[in-house]
Amino acid sequence: MDTQIKTAQYKEVYVWETPVRFYHWINAISILILSVTGYLIGNPPAITQAVEASYSYWFGIVRFIHFATAYVFFFNFLMRIYWGFVGNQYARWTNFIPFKKAQWKEVVDVLRVDIVQLQEKPLVKLGHNALASITYFLTFIAFVLMSLTGFGIYSAMSDSWFPQQFTWFVHLLGGDLPARQLHHILMWFFIVFAIIHIYLTIYHDYVERHGVLSSMIGGWKFAKDEDKKADQDSDTIENAEEKTI
Amino acid sequence: MSRKKPTxxxxxxxxxxxxxxxxxxxxMMGAFLGLEASGITQMVKALETKPRLPLIWLHGQECTCCSESFIRSSHPIVADILLNKVSLDYTETLMAAAGHQAEAARQATMEKYKGEYLLLVEGSVPTKDDGVYCVIGGxxxxNIVNEAAEGAKAxxxxxxxxxxxxxxxxxPNPTSATPIHKIVKGKPVINxxxxxxxxxxxxxxxxxxxxxxxxxxxxxHGRPKAFYSRRIHDTCYRRPNYDAGLFVExxxxxxxxxxYCLYKMGCxxxxxxxxxGVIKWNNGVSFPIQSGHPCIGCSEANFWDNGPFYSHLPSFPGFGIEKNADDIGLALGAITATGIAAHAVATNIRKRRLIQSGRMKDKKQNSNT
Structure with missing residues (x-):
């Protein structure tokens, strides 16, 4: 048997801090709950055999879960924005907005290596690569729009002061129906995002062997010395960032 | 004669x-407006002491259903006093005068009651091609709306x-029909x-x-809160069916x-x-949902473009009439899944090559040592 046993020097790098990991999983669970309940609210199943309305409240409960989870989702997102200003170099907000030319160059590289697969050697990046960062930035915009439309529609059903802060956006869109429509379309954005996101993390773990999948649980990634060096060389943005702080 | 104007x-x-x-x-009016008891006293006093409001009622691009609705009010005083010849100084539909006489009456009211009269407008204003799509008396x-709005109180x-x-x-709004609040500047407009x-x-x-x-x-949206602050849904007698998830299929x-609730029928x-849901129609007899028909949302902007009326989700812009957000979303999901399958195949080919090149290296190292 031709077994491959190789010895290689790997170093641990603590990439995802605890708040980032908590944010990720709270966000994932709340989006899952919100999508399932939201889809049910938009397309309730047909019930043919039923008792009188006074004895049942299941649709009300589904809506309650949706609204309650929406608050968790919203404040969790606010926490992540805060962490974008105080977190480590991999969590910084500047990673997510493509200000620099180097970020766009990296997007092209990622497309070449990971999507079209023109090059076999994996691209090494300990934090998010530039394409992923831009995608996450898009999801942040979707989070904002989801919150604006969601709490905006919800404001009619609540006396609380908080949802009332979102009514202006519904007015901007021209009414509750266009707001509901946008809210519904964005749900599909999240579903498509989740499919691609889960697939790509598995893909990266599959070919790169840095432990991407488990890193969102423990926070550590594993990199060879040469990887870490390559990463830092290409990562002029993050280095510059470090120095200015 | 210096007789006091009748109140x-x-x-x-x-x-x-x-x-x-x-x-x-x-x-009755106090109840509709949601006034407290003292408010009704105030109303009695005002109607007893104030002369009637001079009103100019203009008709533009419309079907006169607003006028039709008004004269069918559940209380006869509404039609008799507020709308009848007594109160209305100018309205194309109901006034006795016609042609030049009618236009003269409008001019006279505008001059005599400058700054006092109420301007009531039924219909939108076409602005395309210099407004030729709605011309009255030349x-x-x-022009008519702007002229009349100038001296209006509200x-x-x-x-x-x-x-x-x-x-x-x-x-595609062929005549550029424009609502009044976008035409009239500097005057309060109640929608x-x-x-x-x-x-x-x-x-x-x-x-x-x-x-x-x-x-x-x-x-x-400029609507009086007394009547437009709550959703039909919140005042609907079928609401318990909604919360219980009981829907008309x-x-x-x-x-x-x-x-049951008409939510899935596009209500x-x-x-x-x-x-x-509260005041209802035709002397409080019924309203669409009570008659078994979903609400079409006629008090919301663009309700004609938010169709189809009988489906919960509006059609998705740019994808034909029968495609909604769910259809588009599912198609996107399917495309994504196909893309992923193709990518996974490519990845496996690549990984196999990576493993093989690793073996080659190992063999080389082994033979070197």
């Missing part, structure tokens, strides 16, 4: 109504046409939404202006006969602000 109350009595009728009218409707936009353009402003608005709502707004001499509280099924109740 609204005088005119009501002159029409043959008793004081009891008058007080009942005030009580003047474009845009402007009331009746119905969806005047408030947001209604059907003639629906895509009394609906296609048509409920008669009692229309009367209530006029009575409010007469009683308190100031604008009612308006929501963000098709118009002739058993659920429809049982009176716009959850996104429509109006008081149909």
């Amino acid at each position: 609204v109350y005088d005119e009501i009595r002159a029409q043959g109504y008793s004081r009891r009728d008058f007080l009942k009218f005030c009580g 003047k474009t409707f845009e 402007v009331i936009a009746w119905g969806n046409c005047a408030s947001s353009g209604c059907v003639q402003a629906a895509n 009394v939404q609906g296609c048509p608005p409920i008669a009692e709502v229309m009367a209530g707004v006029v009575v409010h202006l007469l009683t308190f001499d100031r604008l009612p509280q308006l929501d963000k 098709s118009f002739d099924d058993d659920n429809a006969r049982k009176g 716009r109740g959850p996104v429509t602000y109006n008081s149909c």
